[in-house]
Each structure stands twice: as C-alpha cells, then as structure tokens.
Amino acid sequence: MSVECIQPWLAHRPRRGATVVDTLVLHASGNDDLQQTVEQLKEKGLSYHYIIDPMGLPHKCVPYSAVAFHAGNSYGPHEATRGTSRQQDAHHNFVEMTSVNEYSIGICLVSPDTGTVTYTQEQIDACVWLIKELKTSVPALKYITTHYLVSPGRVSDPTHLDIVRLAKKAGLEIWMP
Ligand SMILES: [Zn+2]
Numbered sequence: 001m002s003v004e005c006i007q008p009w010l011a012h013r014p015r016r017g018a019t020v021v022d023t024l025v026l027h028a029s030g031n032d033d034l035q036q037t038v039e040q041l042k043e044k045g046l047s048y049h050y051i052i053d054p055m056g057l058p059h060k061c062v063p064y065s066a067v068a069f070h071a072g073n074s075y076g077p078h079e080a081t082r083g084t085s086r087q088q089d090a091h092h093n094f095v096e097m098t099s100v101n102e103y104s105i106g107i108c109l110v111s112p113d114t115g116t117v118t119y120t121q122e123q124i125d126a127c128v129w130l131i132k133e134l135k136t137s138v139p140a141l142k143y144i145t146t147h148y149l150v151s152p153g154r155v156s157d158p159t160h161l162d163i164v165r166l167a168k169k170a171g172l173e174i175w176m177p
Pocket residue numbers: 026027028070147155157
C-alpha cells in the first residue's frame with residue numbers, strides 16, 4: 001500500500017521538545033469527498049495528519065513530527081494522568097482549555113458517517129495498515145481513541161466506526177474517559 005502526500009502541508013506547528021506521541025485520534029469528515037474535506041480544512045486553518053479516502057488511499061497532510069489541528073478543546077490520557085479538571089462549560093469545552101493535539105496523531109476517514117453510509121472495507125483495511133506502519137516509526141504509540149471520546153458533547157465523529165474491532169486489529173489500547 002502507498003501513501004499520497006498533500007502539498008503544501010496543511011496547517012501545523014512544531015511539537016514541544018519532550019512530547020511523547022502516544023495517542024491516535026480517529027475522525028470522520030462528515031462528507032464523501034476528499035477534495036471538499038481538504039478545502040474545508042484550509043478555510044478553517046485545521047488539519048489531520050492523514051486523511052483516508054473511500055477508495056482506501058491514505059493522504060498524508062502533516063508530518064507526524066508536527067502538531068496538526070484536529071481535536072481542538074479535548075481531554076485525553078495525558079490530562080487524565082495529570083489530574084486536569086474534567087469540568088466542561090455550557091458549550092462542552094473543558095474549562096482548563098486542554099487539547100490532545102500536542103501528543104497525538106489525527107487520522108480522518110472521508111465518510112458522511114450517517115449510519116447508512118459509513119465506511120468502506122478498503123478504508124478500514126487502509127486505516128489498520130497505516131496504524132501498523134505508524135507503530136514502527138512512532139514506537140510509543142499506545143492509545144487509540146476518537147474525537148467524540150476526547151471532546152464529549154461537543155462533537156460526535158466518528159459516530160459509526162467500530163473502534164473496538166479496529167483497536168484489536170491495530171493492536172492499540174482504546175482510551176476513553
Ligand atoms: Zn473530528
């Protein structure tokens with residue numbers, strides 16, 4: 001399997017010096033079109049490290065050595081370990097303004113994710129393949145989670161992804177609050 005590169009890279013910034021990248025966050029695009037997904041990200045200054053299209057081709061958008069802007073206000077394994085407050089405001093933002101972006105890799109599956117139109121087998125296979133590739137280059141990778149698990153109440157993607165099955169196939173531990 002191969003990976004396409006989107007150039008120039010989408011929005012990103014350097015990771016802070018000692019950050020250990022150990023978490024993978026899965027997203028769904030909410031539409032069925034790669035180009036539309038990329039255009040919307042560019043407009044909003046947002047990004048994922050990888051976008052996997054419905055044909056099962058991964059597109060690299062940001063190097064994993066950099067932070068991509070995919071999860072926004074969010075609470076993951078590092079916040080839990082630090083004992084950061086889980087308090088959320090009326091808009092479901094964590095009041096301590098935490099984000100998992102610093103120590104995570106974001107993968108988006110292009111999919112309307114409606115329940116009737118979900119994911120292609122090619123996409124799921126490509127996602128498992130990509131995660132296994134990433135585990136060799138990012139050996140600290142340990143957790144797999146979803147946008148809705150790290151930003152509960154604020155987002156719902158990827159609603160219909162079978163995270164349990166995917167985690168098992170990819171050999172990662174599911175993180176949930
Ligand atoms: Zn998302």
